[in-house]
Amino acid sequence: MSQAFKLLSHAIWQVFGNFTSAFKITALPFLIICAPIFSLRTALKYSFEKHRKSSEADPFSSVLLIKQQAQQFAEQTSFYLWLSIPGILVTIAVAFW
Amino acid sequence: MAVHSWYTCYDCCGLLVIVAWHRFILLEDSTHFLLPKFHGRQILSYMWRVILIVLLFIPFYLAYFALALIFVDVSQFNFTALSLLAFASTCIYYVLLYRLSPILPAAALGNKLSFGEAIKATKGTTFSFVVLGFSLAILSILFSFAELLFIHSPTVIAIGVQILFAWLIFIINLSIITTIYGHYVEGRPLRSAFHPCLRRNLAPQQKDE
Numbered sequence: 001m002s003q004a005f006k007l008l009s010h011a012i013w014q015v016f017g018n019f020t021s022a023f024k025i026t027a028l029p030f031l032i033i034c035a036p037i038f039s040l041r042t043a044l045k046y047s048f049e050k051h052r053k054s055s056e057a058d059p060f061s062s063v064l065l066i067k068q069q070a071q072q073f074a075e076q077t078s079f080y081l082w083l084s085i086p087g088i089l090v091t092i093a094v095a096f097w
Numbered sequence: 098m099a100v101h102s103w104y105t106c107y108d109c110c111g112l113l114v115i116v117a118w119h120r121f122i123l124l125e126d127s128t129h130f131l132l133p134k135f136h137g138r139q140i141l142s143y144m145w146r147v148i149l150i151v152l153l154f155i156p157f158y159l160a161y162f163a164l165a166l167i168f169v170d171v172s173q174f175n176f177t178a179l180s181l182l183a184f185a186s187t188c189i190y191y192v193l194l195y196r197l198s199p200i201l202p203a204a205a206l207g208n209k210l211s212f213g214e215a216i217k218a219t220k221g222t223t224f225s226f227v228v229l230g231f232s233l234a235i236l237s238i239l240f241s242f243a244e245l246l247f248i249h250s251p252t253v254i255a256i257g258v259q260i261l262f263a264w265l266i267f268i269i270n271l272s273i274i275t276t277i278y279g280h281y282v283e284g285r286p287l288r289s290a291f292h293p294c295l296r297r298n299l300a301p302q303q304k305d306e
Binding site: 003005007008011022026029030032033 | 110111113114117118121122131132133222224225226227228229232233264265267268269271272273275276277280287288
């Protein structure tokens, strides 16, 4: 049993003992590669959805729907973009540190 | 298609990160400016080993579902019997997973380690790996509870906390696999988390235990 806790504590310390490197190696690539792609994907998805909705049925209900989606999209996109910017800044800072 | 390409991108990024982390801990492979160094052959080898492990687990899952169906039929939804089956299968799952796991860091380092060699290297660790598996499960549950504390916070903070905890669990699991390889295959010593001198995994020539 103690061996299991030794393994676990060693692994946890491996992460927190090298926290800067852990962040640089594992979190930053996701922020740099995935965050902009996710934003782009959301933007494309939204524009397709908007196009589909606008060419369909009742114009009054779809206007409201598009407005809601636009708000959601703006929230998501700005969140992921803002998330990627500090990530990039932190990397640059860490790289020169 | 967009969803598939998103997951492909996410997986590729994940493999790049995983291989880089194993190499950093075991070889002290230096980090690079913005992204870790791309080790194409090791990444492909790692992906292949993951596929092999998944294939190996398919019969296990089939057996589990067959047994569960039989249990349900025989015990008429007896909660205790089903819980015992779930507990036993989880134990077997943890032991199998952790005993086979050294082949993954080996692939990241470009070394060849067969399933048999991995099983042989981790002989006598069954109980430890069961405890380890359940400890990690408890840690994940604790993190989930911590996430719940932020449920009424603004969406950005709630999502940020979720991402942070998901990342922590991901990296701790990755470090567990790296530690198992380092300790059982390469014979590196294990140190207590509270040891003041521990900055990173010690190289084999620095062994003092």
